[in-house]
Amino acid sequence: MTNIAWTFICSRQITPHRSVRLVQPARPGLGMRVAGNKMTRFTKIALAAGGVLLLVFGGLTALGIFWFQRDREQDLALEKAGTALSEHNFESAIALFDQALQLRLPAAKAASAYYGRAHAETEKGRYNDAIRDFSEAIRLNPNAIEVYWGRGYAYQSKGDSDNALRDYAEVLRHDQNAGWVYFNRGLIYVQRKEWTLAVEDFSEAIRCEPQWSYGYLDRGSALAELGDLDGALASLDAAISLDPRLAQAYEARAAVYRRRNEPERARNDELTAMQFAPGKLPSASVSPMFGPNRSGADLLDAARLAEMAGRYDEAIDLCDKALQIKLSPSFLSNGYMTRGNGYAGKGDWDHALRDYDEAIKVQPINFDALTNRGNAYAHKRQRDKSTQDYNEAIRLNPKLFQAYCNRALNFLDAGDLDRALTDLNESIRLNPKFAEAHSRRSVVLLRLKRQDDALADADTAVALTPDNPEAYFYRGRLRSARNEYSQARADFERVLERSRDPQARVLNAVAWFLATCPDESARDGRKSVPLATKACELTQWKNASLLDTLAAAYAEAGDFDQAIKWQSETLKVYDDAGDSRPAMQKRLALYQQHKAYREDNP
Template structure:
């Protein structure tokens, strides 16, 4: 039975143990007691009123009328009657005990404890007083004092089932689940139909990570009381932990059927839908949870995550904003909003969010990883590496941290450090295609094309539909002067993704400048280079240079000069500009360029 129900049972125990005497003016008193036993408290109160009218000094009549008021949950009237009863008979322990119950029902546990103290002083053999005081201590979250009182209650009355139940609850609150289970076992032994005992034992098993025993207990609790929504809710939580989301959803459905106003049931069901990657249903449930309780910060946070999974970054940010508004200390909301800003390429806002999230939770490795990424996108590679270092310190088995730090080293032209990090990323996650790709790029930068091609081969094996893998292998083949293989890889890259400029440009370069005469084709080179320029909005100098080389190969040197001049105007690096001007001079002399 639940805690409040146990307290109400205590009221009935008071009546059963001390029935009134059936004599005049006790006839009304006796009939009032009978009405109370039939739960007709209005008639009981009417008879106690008559008893008091006939004998206004009879303390027990006030006490029993107080019990009836308590059953009607009119605790103020109950307490008023108990006060009168105590004034008339200050030595009656049961009056203090009854008033203690009323204070407890009103949530005034200090006053309840004071009354139970007095009841125990007057009658130290009454188990119920210890039990009720223990309950008051537990409501104050003082479970040590609660357990001490339950121990005494059980010593005085070893068959008092609710004392074992409440002690088991206190052991659970102290996270001593083995002792909790022993107490719930005793409850079940004494009362095998107590659904709440199975429910709470199930909770203890779940905290001990014995999910199967937890579910078995929840099953029995539901069999005994199929209308108790909270048991379905708890069982659903275990199904979710076991990743059996269909059963979890079925249980949350039942919770919602029994209690359609339970916002947390929608919240939890939404999470289960999200784990099944059904983000539309997840969002619908988060919507309902928020409608029922718009103060649940986590509902906005989780809905934001669902929006992000649907690539609706703006809606995700709006929800993260509200989650932060409701709970400004919710670090993970800053982290996720920062990731969303990264996706929108607003790196300053991303960094600001990661800064705040890290201030709130400085031990979250993923925050440093994502801030490092944002810093890298702003070309602040030193700070990025510092963040990746911290991410690795906090989570040394996170392959992504090594992968990103390796890329930062590559941007700093420290290819040995980059390769060392890529090695570690691959050791931790050998199925990560991008790690093989990036290591291959680093080997290319070190002019070790055989190792580069080996890595690109592995990247292609792992991700055969990623055009980027073919782009880079094609480039490595061209540097090895295996031009036919290079062209084949560029063709495959374009087949896989026709909207990326890189393979068009490099294919055009080979067709325009290849040392092998039979592979050059000026017309094809112009077509391919033009497409590269279109994809980059005619703003990328290397594309314009390749187009110029293509026109030169096709014999249209006027166009070659025109586009080479435009490329020179865009180039800012002195060495690159010098090389471009040398090619311009070549075209002005009406000579094509050859990439020897």
């Protein structure tokens, strides 16, 4: 029996700490009179108040240090446990996750710890313990779909196929491209002799991962059980083509030849199977995920984990090592793609594109690499090339909902709202739980003047991903356009609360709203200034729109000298402001009159 496909994704969420600024006590000045040893009653009160303030600041400083140290201790404990897990030291990993869980972790970190420990327990065959830990991780983070996958695998391994099917169905409800889940579910249907369902799932697994020899092998065996001998031979031929040393495929094909009354061909396949596995067929220790190149695959698996956790340099280094090993075309292509993802995470789009090119050169049917290269071209504003890659990815895999969603952005950027809406509708049809598509469709619907439909999509995105700042960002902009300013500000506040490192475009949009909102109760110039400043820093002070926002923020804060300075700088340095230039000049005139700009100003 072929191994159940298993992988592990451990994402450790590190909560950023806030530094505590130490404030020196003020020197005696106009508010404090010192004359010899005599103190006025006012002076004594002032000194007492100063002492209290010092105690408060001291307490806050101590509290900040305590939280920083505790946060660092938690992160180190989780990192140590994760390292043991990635090195397959499962007993050590279990003990280290035990220790981490004693540190009173916040929910997100605790969920990762339970998930990591469950993975180690699964590898050790402690399925009941693993199921308990996976369930706790799900309780803490119900949106972590990969945890359902892990628990389904544990249920399947202990023979509880009903619960395994329920968990796999939950995964596939959110991600129709989870090839390993289709494969595992297909094995359950084989056990139950539900051959038609098994064939359907193995076919889906092949669609998602067309280089998996085991998918073709097991589909061929299921087709043979249904009596479709021609289909079985075609599938088994494909398995052998992908892996000429796969003894099980020769054995299964030999059985088909005997049923077709072709004894000579059957005998040849039986001899070949014995050649590759003398005395017995190879055990299922070679998983369909890893194939024969286990060491290289382990490096790539670790690289994917690092890339997903945001450790991009580590991911790139692991891919470098893996790519020095002789890999099958499928693994070689994925190695280049994963390294490209690492460079993309660092914002190095040129290196990312080079790796995506190599991934596609090695395996032109790698639709994930095509999608990722399309994303890279989009970031470089090469929309035509980006759309071409999305088109090809969709041709290879028409159920690739992410590609439809991303291609819609290109159409939106080109002003083709109808085609953007069509792509987003298809993305949501393929995966109704894909929050990003709902958020983006809300933007298109708003431009089409369908405000109620737009708000419904924005609300859906927030409901699907309540911790995702992007969902609140899109809804905040929509509510602002609907003149629902207090609700818009509440959404923007949630964006800032939930964002570890907000992008410049997000900072700029929130800063502009706080500086120029027509509703006085929603404006906050003092809060707008640091947000706009950070956005300018992130773009090296080279973006005219962002500098324009900074000037508006200073004007709202009442610092018109700075407002005039930055508005003048915008107009002086950036001559390509285009249609925005006249509006920028009008704002400069307002600031020179010591008037702030409002969005409803003529």
